[in-house]
Amino acid sequence: xxxxxxxxxSQLQFTGDIKYQPKAGEIDPKTRETLYPYLADVSxxxxxxxxxxxxxxxxLLLEGEPGCGKTQLAKAxxxxxxxxxxxxxxxxxxxxxxxxxxxxxDGLYMYDAVRRLYDAQxxxxxxxAKERFNDSKHTDYIKWGALGNAFKDSxxxxxxxxxxxxxxxxxxxxxxxxxxxxxxxxxxxxxxxxEVRAKEGFEPIIFIASNAQIKLxxxxxxxxxxxxxxxxNKENLRRIVQARIGKEWSPKLTDKALDKFLNxxxxxxxxxxxxxxxxxxxxxxxxxxxxxxxxxxxxxxLLGQKKIPYASTLLKSREDLQLIAGDxxxxxxxxx
Amino acid sequence: MKTTTEVNLPFYELFSQLRRAGFPLGICDYxxxxxxxxxxxxxxxxxxxxxxxxxxxxxxRSQKQQFEAIFDRAVSTHTQKFDADDDSSQTKxxxxxxxxxxxxRTPEQDSIPGKPKEKSFFFPATSQSPVTTSVPENCEVVxxxxxxxxxxxxxxxxxxxxxxxxxxxxxxxxxxxxxxKRSIRMGTRLELDVDAxxxxxxRQGKLVLPVMSPRRLKYNSLLLLIDQRGSMQPFHVLSxxxxxxxxxxxxxxxxSCYYFHNYPHDELYCDPQFNTEIPLEQVLMxxxxxxTVVLIFSDAGAARRDYTPRRIGxxxxxxxxxxxxxxxxxxxxxxxxxxxxxxxxxxxxKSKIIQMFPANSKGFQRxxxxxx
Numbered sequence: 001x002x003x004x005x006x007x008x009x010s011q012l013q014f015t016g017d018i019k020y021q022p023k024a025g026e027i028d029p030k031t032r033e034t035l036y037p038y039l040a041d042v043s044x045x046x047x048x049x050x051x052x053x054x055x056x057x058x059x060l061l062l063e064g065e066p067g068c069g070k071t072q073l074a075k076a077x078x079x080x081x082x083x084x085x086x087x088x089x090x091x092x093x094x095x096x097x098x099x100x101x102x103x104x105x106d107g108l109y110m111y112d113a114v115r116r117l118y119d120a121q122x123x124x125x126x127x128x129a130k131e132r133f134n135d136s137k138h139t140d141y142i143k144w145g146a147l148g149n150a151f152k153d154s155x156x157x158x159x160x161x162x163x164x165x166x167x168x169x170x171x172x173x174x175x176x177x178x179x180x181x182x183x184x185x186x187x188x189x190x191x192x193x194x195e196v197r198a199k200e201g202f203e204p205i206i207f208i209a210s211n212a213q214i215k216l217x218x219x220x221x222x223x224x225x226x227x228x229x230x231x232x233n234k235e236n237l238r239r240i241v242q243a244r245i246g247k248e249w250s251p252k253l254t255d256k257a258l259d260k261f262l263n264x265x266x267x268x269x270x271x272x273x274x275x276x277x278x279x280x281x282x283x284x285x286x287x288x289x290x291x292x293x294x295x296x297x298x299x300x301x302l303l304g305q306k307k308i309p310y311a312s313t314l315l316k317s318r319e320d321l322q323l324i325a326g327d328x329x330x331x332x333x334x335x336x
Numbered sequence: 337m338k339t340t341t342e343v344n345l346p347f348y349e350l351f352s353q354l355r356r357a358g359f360p361l362g363i364c365d366y367x368x369x370x371x372x373x374x375x376x377x378x379x380x381x382x383x384x385x386x387x388x389x390x391x392x393x394x395x396x397r398s399q400k401q402q403f404e405a406i407f408d409r410a411v412s413t414h415t416q417k418f419d420a421d422d423d424s425s426q427t428k429x430x431x432x433x434x435x436x437x438x439x440x441r442t443p444e445q446d447s448i449p450g451k452p453k454e455k456s457f458f459f460p461a462t463s464q465s466p467v468t469t470s471v472p473e474n475c476e477v478v479x480x481x482x483x484x485x486x487x488x489x490x491x492x493x494x495x496x497x498x499x500x501x502x503x504x505x506x507x508x509x510x511x512x513x514x515x516x517k518r519s520i521r522m523g524t525r526l527e528l529d530v531d532a533x534x535x536x537x538x539r540q541g542k543l544v545l546p547v548m549s550p551r552r553l554k555y556n557s558l559l560l561l562i563d564q565r566g567s568m569q570p571f572h573v574l575s576x577x578x579x580x581x582x583x584x585x586x587x588x589x590x591x592s593c594y595y596f597h598n599y600p601h602d603e604l605y606c607d608p609q610f611n612t613e614i615p616l617e618q619v620l621m622x623x624x625x626x627x628t629v630v631l632i633f634s635d636a637g638a639a640r641r642d643y644t645p646r647r648i649g650x651x652x653x654x655x656x657x658x659x660x661x662x663x664x665x666x667x668x669x670x671x672x673x674x675x676x677x678x679x680x681x682x683x684x685x686k687s688k689i690i691q692m693f694p695a696n697s698k699g700f701q702r703x704x705x706x707x708x
Contacts, residue, residue, distance in 0.1 A: 044387070045391065048377055048378055048387055048388070049391045051377040052372055052377050052378070052388070052392075055377060056368070056371055056375065063396070063397065113528040114528055114548075117546050171586070172585060214584055215396075215584035215585070218360050221360075221395040222360070222362075222364070224395075225391050226391060226395050227391060228396075228397050228400055
């Protein structure tokens, strides 16, 4: 495998082509996750941005409304690379979902100081503890994080894809603490003074997703490439829905449902402005899946009514419900 | 790199236009473009170039909109110019014009960023008429505070006169908010406290249990009270900036900013339009007294230069009440200190209940110090 990688190291290229994406409902043999195809070309310029990030070895920062598929992109790239470059063997991929209390170091490694402390006590009597304690690399005390592992993989000539998800959930210092790692592709394990450096040409491919809840520091932004995932138009929404639930729905019915959805979304946009909370693609898909469970005739009947069927998948607060209730008078065909 | 004499730097004009519009672009961003052009990911079609530049130089959604406006203007002004120079009988739209008129490309030219002639086709390095970009909001504040003869209002360089009163700038506010965040240890005890463990081992003669301590977390709880409308009208820009930056830096949650008119009393408002009222009681209930710090932004009557005993009394009793519930209160006044004398503001400042500072960079800095 290393050999194929060697050949391809400079030629890694993401096409975003649907033929390299999983079939809807395919099961990942390792994680047992259900997979769905990702339509990268829906967002204009996204495929190029990914390739630029790979070529320039810079992280790609993705922003966009919640639920617009920022998180899925990294997996889609990994899946395509498995298909094209890795003989369908899974391409190394790791994700790191940032929590509000997390620190930048946690993604690199965790050091179990307490265990070492105990081992130091036990070393006199316990042979195993002594062995662990005397290991100059502290192997048993260090647990590598997603990013730390990717750097390690890089030393074994693997370009791991890393997703740092929801970076805006952490404290403002978090992105600043990652500057050295992202810029120079190295970090130092403080406890052992070991320097972990990515191998030239095999730098991890890093995607960062943010919901733009806080403004990321300029110094951090400067090191990233940026792509804003816009909300797709109706045609692309149709493709997304089709890719997910198959072609069983008649185009006319899909159209009707999409119009209903877009109508709700437009109402929300009018009411809350461009930056307010609106229903997203993930909610759209939930809604379609709920409708898809129904027999065909029932589905048609429900969508023919004025009332929105399964409104609970789309409307998540009292204000949402009031907003739609207030509008139900003029909710007929609203083509845009 | 080639010698730059007579060489047009590709996209330089656009680059400097973006810089003028406030994009934080530096030399490294420009060299990154050179690197990117080397990778062959993007073709040199205008649309593709636009995508590339967006990916490299745009870092937020609002910047994206701004960028598109500037880019389109730059393309269209140049195309018009191009049409005038060259009377080929083409009357097509801007983009198609650019595409069709671009000289035939050889693969070699495509990949070499140093080919200046071709790039300069879109954006000549020669200066065009300056594009009128939207005036940064700061300017309006400056105008409101001081009408001074023509000067460059877009940048806050120290002026010749040392006594000039200029409002605090956005980066200074951001810096202030950062400093305000204090870190305290809280949550689950996850980290080994080395010092405490050594201390305990020393005391007991052997290691019994290691001492753990919670992680350090940034923590703060800020309450903003903002005077709105009336004499504060000219400073709405500044108050918006205060709120926006505090939210961006994570200092302020959306429910800890309230508005009032003239002076704060028992009823506050949740929004600057005064749509939703909220009783002070309810605001105070949600506060934690040991941690909350309050910043009041108001001219306190200094803008109108009036002295109203009733207003002083009301304000004082409000402040005294608030003071019992929170850690610290400071008052930021957009009017320069010299103008407070003999006004309501002066009386409040002198009352010693709270400290009042002018809203220039030094005043803001001192206010933050007090809050810390």
